Amino acid sequence: METRLKRLRMRSWRRGTKEMDLVLGPYADARLAGMGEAALTDYERLLEENDQELITWVIGTGEPPGWAAGLMRDITEFAISRRNPEKI
Numbered sequence: 844m845e846t847r848l849k850r851l852r853m854r855s856w857r858r859g860t861k862e863m864d865l866v867l868g869p870y871a872d873a874r875l876a877g878m879g880e881a882a883l884t885d886y887e888r889l890l891e892e893n894d895q896e897l898i899t900w901v902i903g904t905g906e907p908p909g910w911a912a913g914l915m916r917d918i919t920e921f922a923i924s925r926r927n928p929e930k931i
Contacts, residue, residue: 847883848875848876851871851875851883851886851887851890852868852871852872852875854890855867855868855870855871855872855875855890856868856871858894859894860894860895860898862894862898863894863897863898863901866897866898866901866918866922867890867897867918869921869922869925870918870921870922871886873921874917874921882914885910885911885914886914888910888911889911889914889915892911900915900919901915901918901919901922903919
């Protein structure tokens with residue numbers, strides 16, 4: 844499990860675009876250790892998506908698929924709370 848979490852953190856911080864690094868990296872650091880098996884599997888699946896698609900899901904110009912909707916909502920709320928803690 845420790846190896847899996849380290850791999851997911853690394854993939855979160857080294858996406859290919861700085862914007863997604865800054866969204867997913869801190870989220871991974873803060874939340875992955877507390878996730879269950881199903882959530883980790885969804886997160887791994889999410890990391891297979893390309894950054895151009897993911898960023899539209901974060902900023903709200905694109906709609907994530909059903910399996911990713913709750914996870915993307917959590918990631919987006921986490922990112923907003925880091926930038927503006929009083930908004931969440």
